[in-house]
Each structure stands twice: as C-alpha cells, then as structure tokens.
Amino acid sequence: xxxxxxxxxxxxxxxxxxxxxxxxxxxxxxxxxxxxxxxxxxxxxxxxxxxxxxxxxxxxxxxxxxxxxxxxxxxxxxxxxxxxxxxxxxxxxxxxxxxxxxxxxxxxxxxxxxxxxxxxxxxxxxxxxxxxxxxxxxxxxxxxxxxxxxxxxxxxxxxxxxxxxxxxxxxxxxxxxxxxxxxxxxxxxxxxxxxxxxxxxxxxxxxxxxxxxxxxxxxxxxxxxxxxxxxxxxxxxxxxxxxxxxxxxxxxxxxxxxxxxxxxxxxxxxxxxxxxxxxxxxxxxxxxxxxxxxxxxxxxxxxxxxxxxxxxxxxxxxxxxxxxxxxxxxxxxxxxxxxxxxxxxxxxxxxxxxxxxxxxxxxxxxxxxxxxxxxxxxxxxxxxxxxxxxxxxxxxxxxxxxxx
Amino acid sequence: xxxxxxxxxxxxxxxxxxxxxxxxxxxxxxxxxxxxxxxxxxxxxxxxxxxxxxxxxxxxxxxxxxxxxxxxxxxxxxxxxxxxxxxxxxxxxxxxxxxxxxxxxxxxxxxxxxxxxxxxxxxxxxxxxxxxxxxxxxxxxxxxxxxxxxxxxxxxxxxxxxxxxxxxxxxxxxxxxxxxxxxxxxxxxxxxxxxxxxxxxxxxxxxxxxxxxxxxxxxxxxxxxxxxxxxxxxxxxxxxxxxxxxxxxxxxxxxxxxxxxxxxxxxxxxxxxxxxxxxxxxxxxxxxxxxxxxxxxxxxxxxxxxxxxxxxxxxxxxxxxxxxxxxxxxxxxxxxxxxxxxxxxxxxxxxxxxxxxxxxxxxxxxxxxxxxxxxxxxxxxxxxxxxxxxxxxxxxxxxxxxxxxxxxxxxxxxxxxxxxxxxxxxxxxxxxxxxxxxxxxxxxxxxxxxxxxxxxxxxxxxx
Amino acid sequence: xxxxxxxxxxxxxxxxxxxxxxxxxxxxxxxxxxxxxxxxxxxxxxxxxxxxxxxxxxxxxxxxxxxxxxxxxxx
Numbered sequence: 001x002x003x004x005x006x007x008x009x010x011x012x013x014x015x016x017x018x019x020x021x022x023x024x025x026x027x028x029x030x031x032x033x034x035x036x037x038x039x040x041x042x043x044x045x046x047x048x049x050x051x052x053x054x055x056x057x058x059x060x061x062x063x064x065x066x067x068x069x070x071x072x073x074x075x076x077x078x079x080x081x082x083x084x085x086x087x088x089x090x091x092x093x094x095x096x097x098x099x100x101x102x103x104x105x106x107x108x109x110x111x112x113x114x115x116x117x118x119x120x121x122x123x124x125x126x127x128x129x130x131x132x133x134x135x136x137x138x139x140x141x142x143x144x145x146x147x148x149x150x151x152x153x154x155x156x157x158x159x160x161x162x163x164x165x166x167x168x169x170x171x172x173x174x175x176x177x178x179x180x181x182x183x184x185x186x187x188x189x190x191x192x193x194x195x196x197x198x199x200x201x202x203x204x205x206x207x208x209x210x211x212x213x214x215x216x217x218x219x220x221x222x223x224x225x226x227x228x229x230x231x232x233x234x235x236x237x238x239x240x241x242x243x244x245x246x247x248x249x250x251x252x253x254x255x256x257x258x259x260x261x262x263x264x265x266x267x268x269x270x271x272x273x274x275x276x277x278x279x280x281x282x283x284x285x286x287x288x289x290x291x292x293x294x295x296x297x298x299x300x301x302x303x304x305x306x307x308x309x310x311x312x313x314x315x316x317x318x319x320x321x322x323x324x325x326x327x328x329x330x331x332x333x334x335x336x337x338x339x340x341x342x343x344x345x346x347x348x349x350x351x352x353x354x355x356x357x358x359x360x361x362x363x364x365x366x367x368x369x370x371x372x373x374x375x376x377x378x379x380x381x382x383x384x385x386x387x388x389x390x391x392x393x394x395x396x397x398x399x400x401x402x403x404x
Numbered sequence: 405x406x407x408x409x410x411x412x413x414x415x416x417x418x419x420x421x422x423x424x425x426x427x428x429x430x431x432x433x434x435x436x437x438x439x440x441x442x443x444x445x446x447x448x449x450x451x452x453x454x455x456x457x458x459x460x461x462x463x464x465x466x467x468x469x470x471x472x473x474x475x476x477x478x479x480x481x482x483x484x485x486x487x488x489x490x491x492x493x494x495x496x497x498x499x500x501x502x503x504x505x506x507x508x509x510x511x512x513x514x515x516x517x518x519x520x521x522x523x524x525x526x527x528x529x530x531x532x533x534x535x536x537x538x539x540x541x542x543x544x545x546x547x548x549x550x551x552x553x554x555x556x557x558x559x560x561x562x563x564x565x566x567x568x569x570x571x572x573x574x575x576x577x578x579x580x581x582x583x584x585x586x587x588x589x590x591x592x593x594x595x596x597x598x599x600x601x602x603x604x605x606x607x608x609x610x611x612x613x614x615x616x617x618x619x620x621x622x623x624x625x626x627x628x629x630x631x632x633x634x635x636x637x638x639x640x641x642x643x644x645x646x647x648x649x650x651x652x653x654x655x656x657x658x659x660x661x662x663x664x665x666x667x668x669x670x671x672x673x674x675x676x677x678x679x680x681x682x683x684x685x686x687x688x689x690x691x692x693x694x695x696x697x698x699x700x701x702x703x704x705x706x707x708x709x710x711x712x713x714x715x716x717x718x719x720x721x722x723x724x725x726x727x728x729x730x731x732x733x734x735x736x737x738x739x740x741x742x743x744x745x746x747x748x749x750x751x752x753x754x755x756x757x758x759x760x761x762x763x764x765x766x767x768x769x770x771x772x773x774x775x776x777x778x779x780x781x782x783x784x785x786x787x788x789x790x791x792x793x794x795x796x797x798x799x800x801x802x803x804x805x806x807x808x809x810x811x812x813x814x815x816x817x818x819x820x821x822x823x824x825x826x827x828x829x830x831x832x833x834x835x836x837x838x839x840x841x842x843x844x845x846x847x848x849x850x851x852x853x854x855x856x857x858x859x860x861x862x863x864x865x866x867x
Numbered sequence: 868x869x870x871x872x873x874x875x876x877x878x879x880x881x882x883x884x885x886x887x888x889x890x891x892x893x894x895x896x897x898x899x900x901x902x903x904x905x906x907x908x909x910x911x912x913x914x915x916x917x918x919x920x921x922x923x924x925x926x927x928x929x930x931x932x933x934x935x936x937x938x939x940x941x942x
Binding site: 094101102103106107109110274277278280281341342343347349353357358361362365 | 888
Binding site for chain 2: 868869870871873874875876877878879880894895896897898899900901902903904926927928929930
C-alpha cells in the first residue's frame with residue numbers, strides 16, 4: 001500500500017534542530033517503510049526494504065534516470081562511479097580498485113597499519129599541555145586527511161584550499177530548492193569546478209612519471225581494462241578525496257562520543273583492545289557516518305513492500321534508520337559491542353558498498369584504541385556536542401573534551 | 405504423561421544418534437545442543453578424524469596452498485558427543501531402534517539423523533580404476549593423492565567429466581601450468597547443471613585458458629603400463645590421449661546401501677523425507693523419529709511443484725541441519741519446513757559462478773544483466789512463465805534480487821529492463837541433455853488390494 | 868586456527884581479503900579462496916576480516932584448545 005506520510009516528518013529529520021538525535025524520528029518514519037513524499041519522491045526507512053532495493057538491478061544511481069532533473073545536475077561534471085550504473089560503474093570501480101585493493105593490490109590497506117598508528121600517536125602527542133582537546137579539529141579531521149592526501153598524492157599543505165571546496169560541496173548535497181537559498185547550490189557547483197580544476201592540475205604532472213600514489217598509478221595504468229580518461233581520473237580522485245576523509249571524521253568522532261557516553265564500554269576497550277574490532281562494527285550500526293543515501297532513481301517500476309515506485313521516481317534511502325530497525329536488530333537502540341549477527345548498513349550494500357570501507361575500519365580501530373589508551377579520565381565538555389549541518393554525512397562539528 | 409512432558413523428558417534424557425559425521429551431521433549436533441538438548445548424542449562416521457570441509461579439496465588443496473588435513477571444520481560450540489569414527493553403519497532396525505555398525509556393535513537411539521552423504525562415483529572398470537594415477541576427489545585422502553600427483557609434474561592430466569568438480573580441477577591444472585584434457589559426454593561443460601547456453605560460455609572459458617576440451621565423447625578405456633601406472637585413455641571415437649593422471653569426476657553415489665533393509669524410502673536418489681526432514685518409510689508414510697539431512701536427503705520443495713529434489717549443495721546441508729535439529733526437538737505443531745531457495749557456487753578460471761533456485765527446473769533462460777563475452781552476467785531461468793532460478797558469472801551481488809523473484813513467482817522473462825540489460829536479450833530454450841528431475845526408473849512395486857492392505861516393496865534389481 | 872566461509876552467502880565484497888590478505892585471497896574479481904587453517908600469527912587479522920564480512924559468512928572456531936574427539940578403535 002502506498003501511504004502518504006505526514007509531509008513534515010522528513011523535513012523535521014532534515015532540519016538542523018534534529019541533528020543531535022534523529023533516531024526517534026527515524027522510528028516514526030519506519031511506521032511507513034516506503035513513504036511517498038509531496039514532491040513525488042519515496043523515502044525507504046526499514047532494514048529489509050533498504051537491503052533489498054540495494055540489490056535490485058532496477059535501482060539506478062545515475063541522475064539522468066530521474067524524470068525530474070536534479071537541481072544543478074547539468075552543471076556538474078562527469079559523474080564518478082558512485083553516481084553511475086553497470087557496466088560503466090563496474091569498469092571505473094574496477095580500474096580504481098586495481099590500485100587500492102584485492103585482487104590486484106591486496107596488501108595495501110593492511111600494510112598501512114604501522115603508518116596509521118604513527119600518525120595517530122603523533123596527533124595524540126600534540127594533545128600534551130592542552131586544557132581542552134577538540135577531538136574533531138585536533139584529531140579526527142587531520143588524521144584521515146593526512147592519510148588520504150598521502151594515498152592519493154595530494155599535497156597535505158593544500159588542505160586549507162580544498163577544505164573550503166569540500167565543505168561547500170557537502171553543504172549542497174541535500175540542497176532543497178524550497179527551503180534553501182540558491183546560493184547554497186551555486187556555491188556547491190562552483191566548488192566542484194574549483195576542486196576538479198585543482199585535481200586536474202595535479203594530474204597533469206603525473207603522466208609519464210612513476211610513483212606510488214593513486215593519481216600517478218591511475219595516470220599510468222596499463223591493465224586489462226585500459227586506462228581511465230583524465231576526466232574519469234579527476235572524477236574518481238574527487239570522490240576518493242572527499243569520501244576518504246569526510247566519512248571517517250564522523251566515524252571516529254561518533255565513536256569517541258559514544259564511548260564517552262558509555263564509560264563501562266570505554267573501560268572495557270582500555271582493558272581488552274581486541275574489543276575494538278566488533279565495537280567499530282557496532283558503531284557503524286549505531287552511529288554511522290553516513291545516514292542517508294539522498295537519492296537514487298527507479299530505472300523501471302520497482303515494487304518495494306507492496307508499493308510500486310514508478311519509473312523515474314527519486315528514492316531516498318535512510319541507512320541509519322535501517323540499522324536501528326527493531327524488526328532486524330534486537331534492542332536496536334542499545335550500543336552493544338558484543339552484538340552477534342551485526343549485518344549493519346553502515347557502509348551500504350550491493351555494488352556500491354563503500355569503496356574505502358576497509359581503510360575506514362582500520363583507521364577507526366587504531367584511532368579509538370589509541371585514544372582510550374592514552375587519554376586520562378576523558379570527559380565530554382558538552383553533551384550533545386554541536387553538529388555539522390549535513391543530515392547526510394552526520395557528525396559533530398566539534399567534540400571538546402577534558403582530561404583529569 | 406502429556407506429550408509436552410514426553411518431549412521435555414526426551415530433550416533432557418533422550419538418545420540421539422547421528423549417522424554421518426560430516427557437515428550436515430556436525431551442524432545438526434551443534435544445533436541440537438544450542439536448542440537445549442542435554443541427552444546423549446552419538447556421532448557415527450566411516451572416516452577417521454574430526455569433521456572436515458570438502459569444497460576446498462578441489463580448490464585450495466589442489467593448488468598446493470592448503471594441506472589436505474587443513475580443512476577441519478571450525479566448531480560453533482561444544483557438542484559433548486560420543487564419537488564412533490572409522491566404522492561405517494551397515495544397518496538400521498526400526499523395530500527396535502538400533503543402528504548396526506560394520507564391526508558388529510549396535511547403537512540404540514530414540515531419534516536419529518541420517519546424514520551419510522555421497523561418495524565419488526568410481527571409474528566403472530575396477531582394474532582400471534585401481535591403476536596408479538587414477539583419482540576421484542571426495543575425501544581428503546583423495547585430494548592429498550591428487551595434489552601430490554600434480555606436484556610431481558605430470559605431462560598431462562585427463563579429467564573425465566566436465567561438471568562442476570571436473571571443471572574446477574581443470575582450472576587448477578591450468579593455474580599450475582599443467583596440460584589438461586577434459587572429456588565430457590555432453591555437448592559442453594556444466595550442461596547438466598546449467599543448460600546449453602551457459603555450457604557454451606563455460607566451454608569458451610575453458611578453451612581460452614588452454615584446456616584441451618573434448619565434448620560429445622566417451623572415455624572407453626584407461627590403459628596402464630607394465631608398472632600398473634595409468635598412461636593412456638581411449639575414446640569412443642577411436643582417438644587416444646596420453647596422460648599420467650586421470651581424474652574421474654562423474655558425480656556421486658548416495659550412501660544409502662546400508663538402509664536397504666531398513667524399511668525406509670531409499671534408492672539411488674537418496675532417502676526420501678518431508679520438508680521437515682522426517683524420513684518416509686517405503687510406503688510413503690512419514691516416520692516420526694528418523695530424520696535426514698544433507699546430500700543424501702531428497703525432499704519435496706513446494707516452490708518446485710512439490711517435486712522431490714536432492715541437492716548436493718553446502719548451504720543445503722547447513723540449512724537442513726538446522727531444520728532437522730529443530731524438528732527433532734519439537735512437537736508436531738511447532739515444526740519447521742525447509743523452504744529456503746537453493747544456492748550454489750563454483751570457483752573456476754578466476755570466475756565466481758553462483759546460482760539461486762533450481763536451474764534444472766526450467767524451460768527457458770535469458771541473460772538479464774551484463775555481458776556474456778566479458779564473462780560478467782546474470783541469466784534468469786524460467787519455467788512456464790515464472791522465474792525459477794538464476795545464475796551469475798562474477799555478478800553475485802545481484803542474486804538476492806533474483807531470490808526474491810523466485811520466492812514471489814515473478815513473471816518470466818522479467819519484463820523490466822535494468823541499466824545493463826543486453827540489447828539482444830531474448831529467452832532461449834534451456835536445453836538440458838536429459839531428464840534430470842524426473843523419475844530415474846522405478847524402485848518399488850505396490851502390492852495388496854484393500855486400502856488396509858496396500859503396501860510398497862522395494863525392487864532389488866536397481867544399481 | 869580453523870575457519871570456514873559460507874561461500875553460498877559470500878558476494879565477493881573482498882573485505883576479508885583487504886584485512887587479512889594472507890588468509891583470504893581473491894581469485895579474479897569476485898571469487899574467494901581462503902585458507903581454512905591459517906597460522907595462529909594471523910589470528911588478529913583473521914578476526915578483523917570475520918568481523919568486517921558484510922554477509923557475516925566467516926566462521927572462526929569458537930572452541931580454542933578443546934580436546935579432539937575420541938576416535939573409534941575398530942575392534
């Protein structure tokens with residue numbers, strides 16, 4: 001049955017005032033697993049329906065399959081694989097994966113562990129003498145930025161430049177023409193252009209020069225699928241740069257916040273460092289870095305939970321709501337690092353499963369282990385902390401803590 | 405005593421015997437303990453040693469990466485069982501509820517599970533099968549022997565039978581840079597399981613990897629040298645192949661001979677049971693205390709017109725074990741049917757082949773996603789206008805969707821396009837080489853006239 | 868340590884092959900070949916891999932150091 005949801009529920013979720021605790025609203029949303037919105041889009045919020053549709057080949061990630069064009073879409077450049085369907089998605093993801101993971105480069109991520117530990121240690125060393133530490137600015141942001149810059153081959157010292165662009169792009173992800181100033185969209189479009197131009201400049205220097213960073217490897221690839229065009233490399237690098245740190249910042253920060261809210265678990269992690277492995281999985285379920293896949297398109301009519309979603313419709317997937325669905329997870333609002341059968345949606349599912357998931361896991365495992373090991377009597381300065389604007393990539397903008 | 409009390413007493417003090425200590429038997433035992441069975445549990449198995457996993461034997465073990473004794477199954481929990489290993493069961497007495505062992509021992513039970521699985525079908529000429537260098541692959545000893553023969557650097561390996569196991573072994577040969585000839589009676593590899601269209605794809609893949617693939621031929625003789633070592637194979641078209649190793653990959657034989665006189669419904673097709681894993685007796689009446697799980701079980705599947713289906717699939721063993729254990733400990737009203745959609749996988753030539761549903765239960769097949777020439781695609785199978793199965797080559801992430809199509813009896817061919825539906829997608833006849841699901845010859849005769857007298861008797865002349 | 872992967876559930880996400888590349892290897896793009904008996908020095912990596920499996924298809928033995936079953940003595 002198609003049911004029209006109370007029109008304001010989604011807007012209440014997206015509204016900034018809900019940022020610190022959207023979960024009660026998600027519970028309300030799940031009462032209608034597939035909710036038709038006033039603008040003709042559909043919101044899916046229950047676990048089985050989300051997991052099902054992420055494996056449905058009639059669901060498209062390509063904006064060109066929407067019957068109503070997305071604002072600003074035509075001004076954005078060549079999509080990266082996250083916004084493409086097979087076979088193009090598969091080809092580009094495979095070309096990028098060749099240099100990042102199995103089968104061609106299997107040991108890269110696990111081999112980064114010592115370097116990750118060193119970066120983390122030195123950031124924590126710098127806490128010395130500070131009265132207050134901001135887990136975001138002093139740790140959770142600089143750590144993955146350093147890692148992704150090194151991996152991609154983007155100069156670390158350029159961070160202040162690209163930070164401005166990345167913030168504008170993320171702000172524009174959930175642009176709503178009814179409530180947001182057009183400026184928000186324009187800034188995002190301009191920032192995308194600026195970032196692409198910047199990455200294009202870096203790429204130019206890589207052709208024909210050997211090197212270990214991804215930009216260089218992409219530029220000089222000679223694998224069975226051939227080589228990405230420069231446009232494709234820029235799109236891929238653009239995606240990896242943004243996704244490679246924006247999500248991890250939130251995962252680490254949400255993790256520290258969750259541990260400080262659960263002091264017994266924090267103490268356990270201090271005593272049993274191996275606990276970090278299932279703990280990060282539970283974190284991906286309980287406080288995931290990506291809450292929403294803001295849009296997908298119905299390539300043809302799709303039936304979900306007896307609702308027919310017509311071809312061309314926009315579909316919004318509420319991942320974080322799905323991971324709190326009581327029909328799938330017992331006691332879903334409890335943070336339980338010993339949870340069995342934890343098939344969370346923290347990294348999505350299906351062919352678009354998070355490309356950098358293994359690296360995000362390792363970064364967060366190392367970060368949380370070291371933070372709890374070395375911080376002495378950490379406590380929150382404010383609970384809830386202030387949040388970043390985005391309801392999609394959700395996390396605190398600052399997380400000030402004090403030590404005893 | 406009420407039946408509820410009886411059940412509780414059985415859960416507390418009952419005796420359960422599991423005959424067949426491999427995957428299905430072990431998982432049933434674990435599930436029984438998980439569900440609170442505290443009585444005595446006896447595991448009977450003809451092989452020595454702890455239960456081990458078989459799929460790696462034709463893959464990781466043959467590459468030389470994993471030793472043959474390195475596939476012991478991990479345990480989910482302690483099962484506190486008495487293990488009677490190394491002796492096969494050779495009889496079952498339902499009048500007194502005893503299992504007979506080949507060494508003369510008798511093991512009493514209140515309820516029992518039959519999970520004796522299958523064994524490899526040997527080469528049909530015993531003397532030729534006994535030649536050095538002739539192998540089957542079912543046990544870890546088989547795999548160890550074949551691995552050593554491959555490591556010795558044979559001039560060529562001959563594989564007889566291009567089903568899944570034969571094709572996997574051919575793939576390993578090429579990976580190890582060993583020359584290999586594959587002989588298959590059917591027109592292409594994998595045809596028996598997946599039909600002619602996929603068979604053609606499999607044939608292309610084998611040839612592209614340098615396999616000397618010979619289809620539509622029958623091996624008639626394995627010839628040895630004076631030392632009794634296999635050297636040459638003769639084909640029915642008069643040709644020969646010289647090789648040092650022959651792998652007989654002609655499928656399995658279900659281990660049911662020991663049940664011949666038990667009064668259960670057994671035959672070459674396995675032990676018939678209901679969807680709750682309870683064995684049928686010869687008359688087709690369901691028994692209450694005898695359960696069946698794994699490769700040896702043959703149970704009706706409502707999705708496939710209630711036809712009796714045997715599945716030599718890993719997941720089937722695991723799922724039936726769970727169902728059998730639950731039902732062994734439950735009253736009639738609480739019993740579960742085994743209704744999961746069959747799933748299967750095979751890894752060969754760098755390709756992950758997976759299926760959901762029963763591909764042999766189909767009349768047409770159509771490529772729904774991807775590209776056949778690239779060996780990345782999904783094909784859906786249909787029977788009389790509904791989806792009954794799907795197969796993927798390096799495209800497994802979509803199969804959950806097809807499982808849903810099967811479960812909901814969705815129309816075939818699937819009417820809606822996907823972004824990578826091939827432009828020329830058109831259903832073609834599935835074309836299996838022979839009847840696969842239907843009767844394989846009568847195995848019983850019916851006697852008596854009055855309804856109260858009519859009974860079934862097993863025929864003995866079948867293999 | 869003993870490991871088994873339910874390959875009928877595996878969809879080839881390769882998360883295990885990222886995190887424990889010595890025990891889990893991709894054979895082509897999607898097919899997983901794994902070591903069912905990896906060395907104990909790989910334990911930490913294997914446990915990371917098992918936890919990361921999106922299908923929760925990797926089972927690691929729950930009974931470390933238990934006694935092996937008594938084998939029958941054919942009389």
